[in-house]
Amino acid sequence: SAALERPLVCSVAAEAALLQAAVIAVILALGLLDFELRRRRFIRRVRTMEQHNPFAFIAPRLSFLRHSFQSRLPGVTVVMPCKGVHAQSYQNWKSQVASLYGGALEFIFVVESEKDPAYAKARELQSEMRMTDIKVVVAGLSFHCSQKIHNQVVGIDHASRKSTYLIILDDDIRLHPGTILAWVAEMEADPSVFVASGYSFDWVPRECMTLPTQLVMMWRMMAMAAFANTRPSNLWGGAMMFRREELHRNVHSIIDAWRDGGYSEDLITIALCRKHRRHIAMPLAAIFPNRQAQPIPFPRYWNYMCRQVYVLLTYAFPYHKFVALEMQAVLVVQNLAAVLATAVSLAVWGRLLLGAAVAAAGPGEGQTPGEAAWAAAEAFGPTCGRTALFSLVHVASCLAQAWAFKRCIRCLADLCNTLSPPGAARDPALRAEPPVEVSHVSAWGLALVQVLHNVLVLAGYLRVRLDRSIVWSGVNFTTTDGRIMRIDRRDDQGGWYSVPRDVTLEESLRASTRQAAARLQ
Secondary structure (H helix, E strand, O other): OOOOOOOHHHOHHHHHHHHHHHHHHHHHHHHHHHHHHHHHHHHHHHHHHOOOOOOOOOOOOHHHHOHHHHOOOOEEEEEEEOOOOOOOHHHHHHHHHOOOOOOOEEEEEEEOOOOOHHHHHHHHHHHHOOOOEEEEEEOOOOOOOOHHHHHHHHHHHOOOOOEEEEEEEOOOOOOOOOHHHHHHHHHHHOOOEEEEEOEEEEEOOHHHOOHHHHHHHHHHHHHHHHHOOOOOOOOOOOEEEEEHHHHHOOHHHHHHHHHOOOOOHHHHHHHHHHHOOOEEEOOOOOEEEEEOOOOOOHHHHHHHHHHHHHHHHOOOOHHHHHHHHHHHHHHHHHHHHHHHHHHHHHHHHHHHHHHHHHHHHOOOOOOOHHHHHHHHHHHHHHHHHHHHHHHHHHHHHHHHHHHHHHHHHHHHHHHHHHHOOOOOOOOHHHHOOOOOOOOOOOHHHHHHHHHHHHHHHHHHHHHHHHOOEEEEOOEEEEEEOOEEEEEEEEOOOOOEEEOOHHHHHHHHHHHHHHHHHHHHO
16 A cells, blocks of 8 residues: 555654654743743833832832831841852852842851862952851761752751741852842742742853853753743742741751752752642742853763753652653653654655755656656655655744744843843942843754754763763762762862761761751750
8 A cells, every 4th residue: 555655754653753743842832932921021010110110120119118118028048059160150149149138138158168269259258248147158078968959958057047038049140139029029928838939041142152052041941931930830949949947947858858868959849849739939030140151162061961861860759759750751752752853854855855856867758857856756745745744844833932932032131131220230340241132042043952952962861861870060979769879079189089978968967956956045
C-alpha cells in the first residue's frame, strides 16, 4: 500500500512528533503572553498612579511613605550567602543595603571562610555604611550539604528575634526599591503564604550578545511562563522571603531538609509547599534585572546548565522525589519533542530539496531543469506532502514562541525600568547606571538559540543522569538516593580531598543549638 511506501521521516509517527512539538510551543507561547499581559497591565497601573504619586514605583499610596506608616512596618533580616566577587558584586550589595524599605533592616553576609574575597568586600561595605546594621559571618566549610545552603542556614541562625521576616537573597541580585514592601504586603495579607519569591531577568547588553550568554537568557525565559500569576506553583531560590519564626521553629522540617544532604533549597521548598498546601507568593513587581556584564565561555555555560538540570536529580523526602520526577518528565518531553520535530522538518525539506536538485541536474529528454525539479517535487507530494505541511505548522509555532519571547523580554525591560527609574537609587554610582535595554534582541535570533537550547538541555540531562556528580564553584558534589552524600574540595596543592559528612553535619547542629540558646537570652 501507499502508506507502507512512505519513508520513515514522513511516517505517522513523524507527523505526530511535529504536531506534539507544535502544541507544546503554542502552549508555552500562550503562557509567556499571559505573563506579559499581566505585567503590561501592572506597568500601566504604576504609570497612571505616578500622575498623583511620584513614588508609585515604591508604594501604591503616598500614605504608605509617611513616617506613621513606615514606623509600624515589621523588621526584616536579609541573609546573603556569598561566594567570591565579580564586577557588579559591590554595587549590588550597596543597592540592597541602601533599600528604601522603611522598617528595621538587618543584613547578614555569610561566607565560607575569611580567605573568600567576598569576606574582605563585605567588611569594606560594613565600614563604609556604619549607620546600617550589617553583620559578616564566617560559616565554615560544609561537607554535608551545598555551601550555599550551609551559609544561609548559618545566617538564619544569626538572625535577630526582632525581625518578623527573613529574606534569603543571592548576592548578585539587585532588588527594586519597593520589592521588600511588596513582599511584606503579600505575607501580611495571606497567612497561608509560606514563602514570597521573585525571578531573575538575565538580560544581555548589545556588547555581550554571544551565544553562551544568549543560552543563559534562554534557560531563564523558558521557565518564565511558570511565574505568570501571583500564586505560582514554583519559586526561585535566588530571592525568598519567609517568616523568621517559622524558620527558627523549623516548620515543616524545612531546615532539616536543607541541611541533611540538601543541594537545591528552592526545589525542597517547592515540594514542602505542595505537600503541606502552603502558598507561594510572587508579586507582579518581583522581577529582578541581572545584567550579563561580560561574555562567558561555552564551558562555563555548559557547567551552569548542567547544574540547573542536576537539581532535578536531588530530593530530600519521598514527595520531593515525586515532584523532581515530574519536573524531569516535563523537561525531557518538552525538549525531546522539539529536537525530534526539528530533525523531522530538516529531513523532510532536505529530502525535497535534494530530490529537486538531483532532478534538475539530470533532466529527462525534453525537460528543462526547472520542469524536472517541479516534477520531482510533485512526486514528493503523495508520500511526504502532508508531513511537509505539518513541518510548516511546527516552524510557525516555533516562530510564534520566539515572538512571544521577544515581547516578554521587552516587557520585562520596561517593568524593571519602571520599578527602578533613573535617579531612584541612593548611591550616585547606581544612579549613573544605564537602564535595561533590549532593543537589539531579535525574534529570529531567539528562534535559532531556542533550537540549540533544546539539544544542549537534552545532552546535559543525559550527562547528569550518567554521572551523579557535578562541579559547582570548584567543589564536586556526588548524590546517593537524592541527597548529597560526598563533597570533594581542592586543597592548596590542587588535590582533591573530602571529610565525612557526619563531621560537619554534627558541627552545624551544635552551632545551631548554641545560636538558638543565645537568641533566648
